[in-house]
Amino acid sequence: MKDFFDELDKELTWEEWTEEIQEEIEEEIQNNVEAKKSEVEEKKEIEIALQENREYRPRTISNFPETKFYLPTLREGYTRVIPIGWNNETGSKNMNLFQYWDDLVIVDCGVQFAEPDMLGANYSIPDISSLIQYKDKIKWILITHAHLDHIGALKHILPPLWMPTIFATKLTIWIIKKWLEEARLLSYATFVEVSWDSTEKVKIGNHFTAEFFRVNHSIPDCVWILLETPGWARIVHTWDFKIDFTPAIDKPADLSRIWEIGRRWITLLLSDSTGSIRKGFSKSEKDIGESLEKIIANHTKWRLIIATFSSWISRVQQLINICDKHGKQIFVSGRSMVENIAIAKELGYLKMKPGAIKKMSPKVIEEVALHNQVIVTTWSQWEEFSALTRMSEWKHNSLEIIKWDTIIFSSSVVPGNERSVYGVINKLLALWANVITKDDQDVHTWGHAFQEEQKIMLNLVNPKYFLPVYGDLYFRSLHKNTAVSIGFPEENVLLQENWSIIDLAPNQTVFKSRIKMPIQDIIIDGNGIGTANSHVIKAREKMMDSWVLVIIYKVDTKTKEIIGNIKIESRWLVYLDEVKLVHKMVFKKAKDVYENTVWDVPDIEEKDLVKIIKTDLEALLLQKIERQPMIIPIILYV
Numbered sequence: 001m002k003d004f005f006d007e008l009d010k011e012l013t014w015e016e017w018t019e020e021i022q023e024e025i026e027e028e029i030q031n032n033v034e035a036k037k038s039e040v041e042e043k044k045e046i047e048i049a050l051q052e053n054r055e056y057r058p059r060t061i062s063n064f065p066e067t068k069f070y071l072p073t074l075r076e077g078y079t080r081v082i083p084i085g086w087n088n089e090t091g092s093k094n095m096n097l098f099q100y101w102d103d104l105v106i107v108d109c110g111v112q113f114a115e116p117d118m119l120g121a122n123y124s125i126p127d128i129s130s131l132i133q134y135k136d137k138i139k140w141i142l143i144t145h146a147h148l149d150h151i152g153a154l155k156h157i158l159p160p161l162w163m164p165t166i167f168a169t170k171l172t173i174w175i176i177k178k179w180l181e182e183a184r185l186l187s188y189a190t191f192v193e194v195s196w197d198s199t200e201k202v203k204i205g206n207h208f209t210a211e212f213f214r215v216n217h218s219i220p221d222c223v224w225i226l227l228e229t230p231g232w233a234r235i236v237h238t239w240d241f242k243i244d245f246t247p248a249i250d251k252p253a254d255l256s257r258i259w260e261i262g263r264r265w266i267t268l269l270l271s272d273s274t275g276s277i278r279k280g281f282s283k284s285e286k287d288i289g290e291s292l293e294k295i296i297a298n299h300t301k302w303r304l305i306i307a308t309f310s311s312w313i314s315r316v317q318q319l320i321n322i323c324d325k326h327g328k329q330i331f332v333s334g335r336s337m338v339e340n341i342a343i344a345k346e347l348g349y350l351k352m353k354p355g356a357i358k359k360m361s362p363k364v365i366e367e368v369a370l371h372n373q374v375i376v377t378t379w380s381q382w383e384e385f386s387a388l389t390r391m392s393e394w395k396h397n398s399l400e401i402i403k404w405d406t407i408i409f410s411s412s413v414v415p416g417n418e419r420s421v422y423g424v425i426n427k428l429l430a431l432w433a434n435v436i437t438k439d440d441q442d443v444h445t446w447g448h449a450f451q452e453e454q455k456i457m458l459n460l461v462n463p464k465y466f467l468p469v470y471g472d473l474y475f476r477s478l479h480k481n482t483a484v485s486i487g488f489p490e491e492n493v494l495l496q497e498n499w500s501i502i503d504l505a506p507n508q509t510v511f512k513s514r515i516k517m518p519i520q521d522i523i524i525d526g527n528g529i530g531t532a533n534s535h536v537i538k539a540r541e542k543m544m545d546s547w548v549l550v551i552i553y554k555v556d557t558k559t560k561e562i563i564g565n566i567k568i569e570s571r572w573l574v575y576l577d578e579v580k581l582v583h584k585m586v587f588k589k590a591k592d593v594y595e596n597t598v599w600d601v602p603d604i605e606e607k608d609l610v611k612i613i614k615t616d617l618e619a620l621l622l623q624k625i626e627r628q629p630m631i632i633p634i635i636l637y638v
C-alpha cells in the first residue's frame, strides 16, 4: 500500500495519468456489466426455451444500455418499417427492422468503423437495446451480402437476441461462418441458404414471405429482397447495388426480373444512396480489367503491388486471368485476403489453375523474377495495420517496398478516410515507389449505383413510396432529387432518421409515428463481445476536455474512519490562482459527505458510497465554479 501512495506522490505525466484513469473507468464499467448478469433472467430463458422445445443458447454478456422504450402498438393489418442504422455515409452500420403482427424480421446487421471522434474505439454497432425485450419475437435475420457494414455486428447482436436464424446466399453464409467461428458462436448459429435464381417465396415466420434477387455489387452473391406481408405490403429492399452488364464473375443485372417485380404494385422501395452524388453510370468491372491488363502486360521492371479490398473477389479473378495470360505469378498478402480467396475458391466462385496464387513468404517470392511478381494485398482503410501500410513502414515480414516498385490502388477512398490514405501514399512516394490510383488510370470502379442506375431502379420497380437508405441526409436528399427529377411525387419520398417508425396501412397509405426512440452510439472497444458502450466515449470526451478530479480516501477497514488527509488531484480543472481555494472547498465537502454517509449507513456498499460522493461534489462544483469535471473517488482500505 505504501508503494501505491509513494507512486501517487510522484508527478505523473498527463499521458500516464489519463491512462491510469481510463483503465479504472473501463474496469468499473466491466464490473457493472458483470454485476448485471442476473441468474434469475437466465433461468427464465431456459424455461422459455424448454417450453418452445428448442435448445437453450447460453446468454453472452450484453451491455446494451437499459431502456424503457416499448414499440407502439401496431394496428391490425399494418406493416411496420424501422430503419435502425444507416444514417451515416461512411461505412454505415446497416440494419432495418420489419414488423407484421408479432413477427419481427431484421435485414442486415453491420458495423460502422471508427472515426476520429470515436476516440480510440474500434467500431460502432446499431443500438438494439430496445429490441432485446422482444427477443422471443425476433427469430429471423436476412442478410443481403457479406460486407462488414452489413454483417459485422452479428457477433454482438445475435447472442442478446437469442441467436435468430440467418437467411443468406452461399458465399455470404460462409463468410459469416468464418466471423462467428472467431467469436466462438458458430455452434449456436442456424442458417438457411437462399438462392437468387429461385423464384420460390421463402416463408419467414408466420406472416412474411421473401424473394431473393440477383444484383451486381462489389462482392459475389449479393441479393436484394422482396418482402411481402398479409397486410398488402410489398417492400423491395435493394441495399447495396449497381447495374453492370459486363461484370467479371457474377451474372449481368437482370432488368427484366426487376421490371417483373415492378408490375406487382410495390408499396415501398428502399434503395442505396451511396452513389447519389455521381452523375451517369458507374464503370463496369470489365473496363477495370482492361486497364489493369494494359499495366500488367507492359510492366517489365521491378515488382507490381496491387492493393484492393479483400472481398472484391471479381477483381481477384480478373487478376488471375490477366497474370495467367502474361506469365506473371500472383502472391497474396493480408489475412482477410487469404481467407476470402480460400472460401471463394472452395465454393467455386474463383476459378484458377493449381499454383496460380501463392501465399507470400520470403522464400517462395525469391524464386520468381522481380518483374514477374504481382503481389495482391489487402487494402482495408479501416485496418490500421493492413498489409500495405506495414510494407510502406518496413514492418511486413516478407516484403518491404523499395525504389521503383509500382503500387496500384485498385480501390477507392471511403469518404472521411482521405487523410490516412494520402498518408500511406506519401510514405510510398518517399520510398521512391511509383503510385497509380484511380485518379490516374481506370484501376477501380464503384460497387454502388450512380444517378442513372438509381433512375433505372426507381423506374422499373415503380414503387408508391420511396425510402432512400445508406447515407447521411445529404446523400439521401440527392437521391430524393434524382427520384423527383424523373417524376416521382416528392411527398412520397420518406427521409427518415434512424429509429423512426413508419407504418404501412393495408390501403397503401403511410403513417409516420411521432414517437422517436432515444438511441445511443454503441461502440466496441477491444476484441470481446460488447465490451464497452457509449459511457466510455463520454468518459473519454471528458478526459479530452481535461477536467478530471480524483479524490483518494485512505480508510481503516474496520472502523471506516479516514486515516490521514484526503488526497485531491485535479487536472486542468482549476486555474492556478484558484487551486488552493477550490481544493480546500472540495476537501471539506469530500470529508463531510464521506463521514456523514458512513455515520448514517454504516454498512453502506462501496459503490453506493462512491455514487453519493460523486453526486454531492458534482453539485458543489457546478454551483461554485460552473464546471462539470469527471469525478473519481477512490477508497483505499488499510
Ligand SMILES: [Zn+2]
Residues within 6 Å of the ligand: 145, 147, 217, 218, 240, 447
Ligand atoms: Zn456492400
